[in-house]
Amino acid sequence: MSNKRVCLGKIVGVHGIKGEFKVKSFTAVDSDIASYGPLEDKNAKQQFELKVTGHSKDLLRIKIKGIDDRTLAETMIGTELYAPRGVLPELKEQEVYYEADLVNLKVYNEDKEVVAKVTGFYNFGAGDILEIKLLSGRSEMLPFNKSYVPEINIEEGYIIVASTAMVFLEDEEDSIKC
Numbered sequence: 001m002s003n004k005r006v007c008l009g010k011i012v013g014v015h016g017i018k019g020e021f022k023v024k025s026f027t028a029v030d031s032d033i034a035s036y037g038p039l040e041d042k043n044a045k046q047q048f049e050l051k052v053t054g055h056s057k058d059l060l061r062i063k064i065k066g067i068d069d070r071t072l073a074e075t076m077i078g079t080e081l082y083a084p085r086g087v088l089p090e091l092k093e094q095e096v097y098y099e100a101d102l103v104n105l106k107v108y109n110e111d112k113e114v115v116a117k118v119t120g121f122y123n124f125g126a127g128d129i130l131e132i133k134l135l136s137g138r139s140e141m142l143p144f145n146k147s148y149v150p151e152i153n154i155e156e157g158y159i160i161v162a163s164t165a166m167v168f169l170e171d172e173e174d175s176i177k178c
Helices: 030-036 070-074 163-174
Strands: 005-015 020-025 050-056 059-064 080-084 106-108 114-123 128-134 139-143 151-153 158-160
Touching (some): 005 059, 005 070, 030 050, 030 059, 114 139
Antiparallel strands (some): 005 080, 020 059, 050 059, 106 114, 114 128, 128 139, 151 158
């Protein structure tokens, strides 16, 4: 996994006229995003040197070296900021994976049949949520806890979703569409 990259944040807006950005940080301490060295865009075509300049509500204000005007900054909204996995701190003994490691894992039911793929990991304030894309193409969100996800196997690339969660998902597919 040493060549793997991890998304540490996303540019979600601009601030002022001098090219500052509003960034949603995915790091444990939001302002640490600038401490991992230069970050890259999703395609690893551009590198960015970040400096945290403040906060704007629950977002960071960031200055990127070489971006000095709002017009140029606006073209970068939506850019995800990636770091090499190797610059992240070592996991603590009780920790097994980073949240980003869950994305793209296969989702099996308890009979070990592929039913979906993990497409995202979120926390909106009420607990961790997994976003999965079912084979039908529909996306669903599930609570990320032992009741819904009893097994995680990063090495083999899968998670198991409990049958109680699968019953809920199947019921949704059978529901009447308005």
